[in-house]
Amino acid sequence: MAVLDTFKYKDLQGHRVGRFNLGINTSFICYRLNDTLIDAGPTNQWKYVKPFVEEKPFSQLLLTHHHEDHSGNAGAIYQLTGVQPQAPDLTIDILKKGFKIPLTQKVIWGSSGRVDAQPIGNELTIGNENVIPVFTPGHAKDMTCYLMEDRGWLFSADLYIANHLKFLRIDEHIPTLLDSTAKALDCNFETLICPHRGVVEQGKVKLREKYDYLLALSEKAQSLQKEGKDLLEITRLLLGKEGMMSRASGYNFSKRNLIRSCLEVDLNSVR
Numbered sequence: 001m002a003v004l005d006t007f008k009y010k011d012l013q014g015h016r017v018g019r020f021n022l023g024i025n026t027s028f029i030c031y032r033l034n035d036t037l038i039d040a041g042p043t044n045q046w047k048y049v050k051p052f053v054e055e056k057p058f059s060q061l062l063l064t065h066h067h068e069d070h071s072g073n074a075g076a077i078y079q080l081t082g083v084q085p086q087a088p089d090l091t092i093d094i095l096k097k098g099f100k101i102p103l104t105q106k107v108i109w110g111s112s113g114r115v116d117a118q119p120i121g122n123e124l125t126i127g128n129e130n131v132i133p134v135f136t137p138g139h140a141k142d143m144t145c146y147l148m149e150d151r152g153w154l155f156s157a158d159l160y161i162a163n164h165l166k167f168l169r170i171d172e173h174i175p176t177l178l179d180s181t182a183k184a185l186d187c188n189f190e191t192l193i194c195p196h197r198g199v200v201e202q203g204k205v206k207l208r209e210k211y212d213y214l215l216a217l218s219e220k221a222q223s224l225q226k227e228g229k230d231l232l233e234i235t236r237l238l239l240g241k242e243g244m245m246s247r248a249s250g251y252n253f254s255k256r257n258l259i260r261s262c263l264e265v266d267l268n269s270v271r
């Protein structure tokens with residue numbers, strides 16, 4: 001597989017790549033807005049990301065978090081163009097040290113090398129428009145979204161992806177994700193720019209749906225737990241059997257992870 005789609009939304013350019021064309025979880029969209037690239041795409045698609053990078057000059061590469069599909073080509077882009085990636089502080093640390101990638105993810109996205117990123121400046125802009133970094137951990141501990149209030153756009157990294165999650169990575173944390181989602185919902189935007197799903201109009205409504213879904217799932221899971229049911233039983237009752245992906249990943253990406261994390265949500269403290 002290669003370039004799966006190239007599209008424009010107003011003055012935003014999107015370039016979807018992926019080794020497997022199996023939907024939004026196995027493909028990635030690199031975005032270009034004005035003088036800026038947002039995220040770098042996976043290394044095993046560099047051949048197809050490179051022409052997109054070279055198509056027009058740019059002066060800024062913003063990273064949202066360290067995951068290999070987002071940061072993979074940051075080093076190659078730096079080497080090719082001299083544009084040093086900018087990233088949240090936590091991401092800089094992770095990218096400096098390098099990180100482990102589970103085998104199934106390596107098959108989908110390739111590996112990821114170390115890269116020397118620089119901090120995001122205090123007055124971040126794209127073209128001459130203000131951009132506000134919004135720290136939104138939960139999916140990853142370093143994740144940051146980029147808000148463009150005047151446009152009503154949120155570059156949402158992996159905060160959204162879908163409104164009905166069924167699987168969770170072992171390193172994701174639903175209580176933190178709910179906090180971050182509530183924080184994002186307080187921001188001024190209407191449209192989500194998602195690197196997996198694409199441009200999501202009425203994005204705030206969709207993100208609210210995801211929030212409500214996770215809260216309802218947590219409530220149901222916790223009430224089943226009170227009835228004495230165990231994790232695997234609750235998972236089966238609420239989400240059905242584990243899929244092929246769960247087994248292939250050694251339950252690194254699984255339904256039981258989602259329920260386990262929902263059981264940790266403090267329902268008294270959420271809105």
Ligand SMILES: [Zn+2]
Nearest residue numbers: 067139140158
């Ligand atoms: Zn991610």
